[in-house]
Amino acid sequence: MPDLETLWQYICDEFKTKLSTISYNTWLKAVKPIAFSSQTLIIEVPTALHKDYWKANLSKQVVSLVADSIGQTITVIAKLPDEPNPLTSGLSNNRIQKNTKLADSRPTFMRETKLNEKYTFDTFVIGKGNQMAHAAALVVAEEPGALYNPLFFFGGVGLGKTHLMHAIGHQMLTNNPQAKVKYVTSEAFANDFINSIQTKRQEEFRKEYRSVDLLLVDDIQFFADKEGTQEEFFHTFNALYDDKKQIVLSSDRLPNEIPKLQKRLVSRFKWGLSVDITPPDLETRIAILRNKADADDLDIPDDTLSYIAGQIDSNIRELEGALVRVQAYSSMTHLPISTSLAADALKNLKLNGKSNEISISVIQDKVAKYYHISIGDLKGKKRVKNIVIPRQIAMYLARELTDASLPKIGHEFGGKDHTTVIHAHEKISGALNTDSELQREVNDLKSKLKK
Numbered sequence: 195m196p197d198l199e200t201l202w203q204y205i206c207d208e209f210k211t212k213l214s215t216i217s218y219n220t221w222l223k224a225v226k227p228i229a230f231s232s233q234t235l236i237i238e239v240p241t242a243l244h245k246d247y248w249k250a251n252l253s254k255q256v257v258s259l260v261a262d263s264i265g266q267t268i269t270v271i272a273k274l275p276d277e278p279n280p281l282t283s284g285l286s287n288n289r290i291q292k293n294t295k296l297a298d299s300r301p302t303f304m305r306e307t308k309l310n311e312k313y314t315f316d317t318f319v320i321g322k323g324n325q326m327a328h329a330a331a332l333v334v335a336e337e338p339g340a341l342y343n344p345l346f347f348f349g350g351v352g353l354g355k356t357h358l359m360h361a362i363g364h365q366m367l368t369n370n371p372q373a374k375v376k377y378v379t380s381e382a383f384a385n386d387f388i389n390s391i392q393t394k395r396q397e398e399f400r401k402e403y404r405s406v407d408l409l410l411v412d413d414i415q416f417f418a419d420k421e422g423t424q425e426e427f428f429h430t431f432n433a434l435y436d437d438k439k440q441i442v443l444s445s446d447r448l449p450n451e452i453p454k455l456q457k458r459l460v461s462r463f464k465w466g467l468s469v470d471i472t473p474p475d476l477e478t479r480i481a482i483l484r485n486k487a488d489a490d491d492l493d494i495p496d497d498t499l500s501y502i503a504g505q506i507d508s509n510i511r512e513l514e515g516a517l518v519r520v521q522a523y524s525s526m527t528h529l530p531i532s533t534s535l536a537a538d539a540l541k542n543l544k545l546n547g548k549s550n551e552i553s554i555s556v557i558q559d560k561v562a563k564y565y566h567i568s569i570g571d572l573k574g575k576k577r578v579k580n581i582v583i584p585r586q587i588a589m590y591l592a593r594e595l596t597d598a599s600l601p602k603i604g605h606e607f608g609g610k611d612h613t614t615v616i617h618a619h620e621k622i623s624g625a626l627n628t629d630s631e632l633q634r635e636v637n638d639l640k641s642k643l644k645k
């Protein structure tokens with residue numbers, strides 16, 4: 195029998211020729227061989243999804259590979275870093291194994307969303323917060339409709355959900371150039387649907403959406419409140435699912451947390467796999483900046499990249515924006531990029547911009563507490579004065595103190611129309627000119643928020 199190192203090296207060499215580089219890096223390189231004895235190979239994998247995929251797929255391939263080459267039947271067990279080694283912990287293999295469960299005829303009225311060519315697996319930096327999402331994305335790109343259907347990404351703004359969705363599309367097209375891949379935001383889906391009704395082309399709409407091999411729908415939290423669209427999407431979903439076509443969805447929260455999403459959709463979205471993406475740690479942020487700097491041919495010292503990565507910690511879009519800002523500042527001042535230049539550039543950003551730190555939910559929280567009402571009421575539809583005024587104040591503050599768009603603010607207030615937000619803003623701005631009590635309250639709230 196070979197020793198652990200020789201066996202693992204042999205397995206890696208074999209898989210290197212069988213798998214694409216991305217797959218190899220994801221499934222083999224990210225794995226640590228732990229032990230090999232009693233014909234049992236123990237490997238350590240980084241996420242539950244890796245474990246699942248090894249169990250469903252790779253373990254069998256390794257077993258037959260080893261059987262073919264040395265004529266021995268081995269068992270492969272994947273464990274997570276915080277799980278004990280089954281060979282030394284006394285757990286039987288059975289028990290461990292049981293626990294590892296886990297186009298061209300397009301109608302013209304439908305917008306064509308091209309995949310962004312920059313959003314590929316190659317340009318995606320893998321870190322702790324997105325490792326599982328990345329692995330799941332790779333599985334559905336390689337084996338669409340088979341294992342995780344639908345695949346549901348959820349997580350905060352600007353953390354790479356859209357990037358991964360496009361990457362799945364690209365990868366699937368690389369594997370099968372004939373595949374029909376469709377990426378839309380939930381709003382585009384809703385608009386297409388409404389247009390199809392208005393132009394009496396519902397048949398074409400259905401044909402378009404139900405004939406794809408991969409449907410990617412981004413930001414489905416915006417389905418809230420759109421009854422007819424949800425109904426139509428339910429049928430689209432069923433048709434594709436029954437046909438074993440892959441569906442990938444994203445949202446800023448879990449399906450059951452999306453307000454006014456029909457129960458039957460919530461339950462269908464849970465049929466597959468939901469994976470969250472959490473903000474990247476410092477090393478990942480530095481790696482993302484390094485990649486971007488290299489791609490743009492920018493010469494930036496490491497300590498400067500670390501500095502920028504240290505300034506922005508929760509949103510990769512903003513992180514990239516900060517780099518662009520530093521770059522622009524350097525060409526404006528004709529000075530090379532350095533840490534002190536970056537500090538200047540980003541200091542200006544903070545002074546110029548509206549505060550990035552105040553979020554709509556913080557405003558809602560403070561306003562609700564201030565007026566002793568619930569956040570539910572603030573987001574709700576009750577028309578009584580002691581709720582309507584705080585609601586309008588909260589919308590006014592969201593408009594004044596954040597960069598959120600009108601539709602986004604409306605959405606955060608229980609899915610209200612953007613015209614409601616405009617109305618609230620006008621009403622409060624107007625009243626502030628004459629009502630000193632209101633002035634005091636709004637100023638009070640502003641200073642609480644800016645603390």
Ligand SMILES: Nc1ncnc2c1ncn2[C@@H]1O[C@H](COP(=O)(O)OP(=O)(O)OP(=O)(O)O)[C@@H](O)[C@H]1O
Pocket residue numbers: 313317318319320321324349350351352353354355356357358413446482510511514
């Ligand atoms: N892991 C990563 N590696 C490299 N770039 C990344 C990574 N994650 C995100 N980005 C980049 O950050 C930016 C924002 O990502 P993306 O648009 O995918 O976020 P999102 O989660 O879809 O946000 P939203 O909720 O606003 O739709 C993009 O330019 C994307 O390429």
